[in-house]
Amino acid sequence: MKRVILVVVLAALLVPAVCRADDYVIGEGDVLSVHVWGEPELNSQVIVRPDGKISMPGVDDVTASGLTIPELKKLMVKQISLLVKEPIVNVSLIRSVNSRVYVVGGGVDPRVFEMSQRTTLLHVLASLGSLATADLTKAYVYRDGKKIMSDFSGVFSKGEFGKDIQLEPGDTIYLPVKYDQNVYIIGAVAQPKAILFREGLTVLDALLFAGEFNKYADEDELVIVRTNDGKKERITVKTEDLMKKGELQQNILLQAGDYVIAKETFF
Incomplete structure (x- = not known):
């Protein structure tokens, strides 16, 4: 008893x-x-x-x-x-001496995050303040000599919480600087300009920033020039279908560093 x-x-x-x-x-x-x-x-x-x-x-x-x-x-x-x-x-x-996660890369100030409980990547990212200068698409978690997760844009910016991962002591979070933070809209538009990139920026947003087309523009389509891993790709946008027919699949999401080019026509 x-x-x-x-x-x-x-x-x-x-x-x-x-x-x-x-x-x-x-x-x-x-x-x-x-x-x-x-x-x-x-x-x-x-x-x-x-x-x-x-x-x-x-x-x-x-x-x-x-x-x-x-x-x-x-x-x-x-x-x-x-x-x-x-x-x-x-x-x-x-x-406790070994419950730390390290944040490096220059996209934010380097720091050591002390884990007092089970912690996910999203929890650490949310604690870092503004990530405006960090390139989330090129970020990764490094553990035991290898990358275990790359591209944080989905989990942090798009609500894809199923991609979140549990961190372990000794993990390193690499957040590189976003060197090109602009989208450029040039060519036959009223006001060619550089637009500060933000998540969710679309072709239609860029056109509105640039005052839409000028009188010499080919309003049927424009071209997005994008660089991925050092390779350039050209994406055609059917602007007439977007603006006059409401085909929203043409309202492509832009990425930092994109050039949106409105072509000219003389006919």
């Missing part, structure tokens, strides 16, 4: 700590406390070694890195049960 009461009291005392630590992912270098009730010789403070494992009296080489605190506690109960019948075990985080 006393043991049952003791278990209830301990559970009540430990709930706040567990609630705070449920989502924390243990990493190499973290310092943990393992407490076994009534077995002081087993109580230990342990450091997660570079191989991701911990050891304590009577228990050798338990993998802790990558687990949450509750997951490790469950594993330690199983291991300590080989030494003590029905052990009451508590595992707590003393010091």
